Amino acid sequence: MENKIRIAVDAVGGDHAPAEVVKGAVEAVKRYPDIQVILVGPGELIEEELKKYEYPEEQMVLQPASEIISTEEAPVAAIRDKQDSSIVVASKMVKEKKADAFVSAGSTGAVLTAGTLIVGRVKGVERPPLATPIPTEKGMSLLLDCGANVDAKPSQLVQFAQMGSLYMENVMGVKNPGVAILNIGVEEEKGNALTKATYPLLKECRNIRFVGNIEAREIPAGGADIVLCEAFAGNIVLKLYEGVSRTLLSVVKKGLLTSLRSKLGALMIKPALKETLKSFDSSEYGGAPLLGLNGLVVKTHGSAKAKEITNTILQSRTFVLKGTNEKIKECFAGIERVRSTK
């Protein structure tokens, strides 16, 4: 048991907590005997849910935390004031090496704040980016930064590219992933002040595979393994992705209900369509890690159901097993050395 990978899970974060969170956690421990899930939250609430399942008991631990941070609360104040909240308690466990990772479907702002302020950054990392897996026609791409801090500097984008590459290679199993800058044209001279300053830096960067600029149009087709941007643009991409998909499917659905003929047709296509759209479903790829911290913090969708929680726990297992954080540390320790010898 000593060597198990310990993953703290926010039992009260997300729209479907605690039921779906606990269900997802149970599934994860059943699937992999080498992990231990620490469910963090109000004890009675969690025990009530756990009663519904059978699972290897030594793989499931309960860590009491009486308070809950809602998505409406201002993140910094909530983290400061609610010391016994699941998010603060779990983040402290990661900081104190009592957990290897922390998974939450709760308030994005609070999770990002706790990650940065409590868990803390790896030495040399200027800013920890939130790296979000997005579905594409080919599978998935990693979009970063989607975090809360906008207007990043070129040097920070280079670090995002390096951490994103290590994540894609180690956790998502993409060998030698290509990194592209999100831009308004593919030519080097195109773009805004930030992309123009970042392009030459990435060209010189030896530990990533830089593939140039990518236009937003090519993201859904899977035009790059890693789509690099600052958080304002990242946020727009992420939310528009969701908005256009939602609206388009709603328009299609409405269309299917306009006549008897189309209603019958809709019944016939339903199973095939459901199967195909699954491949365009981001919950298949787990949550979004906040990279560059002294430990792993992963944010899943607020709407996450059991499957996404399970996937995110398993993704965290891979992250730890592959020593991803050690590789990130090495990467920036190396950079620090290079800098200090100059």
Next chain:
Amino acid sequence: MENKIRIAVDAVGGDHAPAEVVKGAVEAVKRYPDIQVILVGPGELIEEELKKYEYPEEQMVLQPASEIISTEEAPVAAIRDKQDSSIVVASKMVKEKKADAFVSAGSTGAVLTAGTLIVGRVKGVERPPLATPIPTEKGMSLLLDCGANVDAKPSQLVQFAQMGSLYMENVMGVKNPGVAILNIGVEEEKGNALTKATYPLLKECRNIRFVGNIEAREIPAGGADIVLCEAFAGNIVLKLYEGVSRTLLSVVKKGLLTSLRSKLGALMIKPALKETLKSFDSSEYGGAPLLGLNGLVVKTHGSAKAKEITNTILQSRTFVLKGTNEKIKECFAGIERVRSTK
């Protein structure tokens, strides 16, 4: 004939020129006796196409221009070197008041450059924004700026909001349109340096209806009549809109071909689906005007077919009939006066 609205149309711009352009122009003059279309391009080529149709001849004029600017050419050099190109000739006609508007499906860069350099800006306008109509669940919204100049200043965004409002009210018939800043959260304090500086300016702006911030997720649902941003973000929204729609429909189509049952179902839903998706088709709403010029320049999609050309010509007619440019001039003349009395 003297009082006809004269619309110069680039006969050789776009993927389907000249055939679809001429077809669209013929349809437009047939529909409205008060317009005159000036087809600009190589004479023989245009005459060849015109032969196919019957139309009121006094409403169709040919303006020879021997050169063609391709989408691959660097815009500024092309405009300078190809003085007898359709884009340069038509832009000069607008400048010299020989045409009231210029419509082109050709190179976006060349059209924007010619508009700014040849036609010229209205006094007081800092930067002419490209305002693109985008389809939403409710109809359409106007996204601006989608032009070539990124990193706009707050004062420029305020001007975009004013011109966009006049366009929506006069040309698209939306009474008292709402303007929202594209942002990563709805709260006033959210965003990057640009949005934070723009928000208070818009709150104070008396000639628009400012409705606050909009997240990208809400754009496809029709969350705001006018979505305000600088061109880097605008470009991302526009191209991602296109990319997600294309990929999602391709994924759906693939799904429909997976079984005999789904293939049969697909045949049954086709007519209804086609009809519904039409409402989500941007070509219904015509082209994107470059606002704030001494005359009207409108860019349509490179892939525009006859229907979109017709719609764009009719949209230009409305623009002129409603005196939209006079209203833009008044708006900024007023601002100039206010400034000079301070």
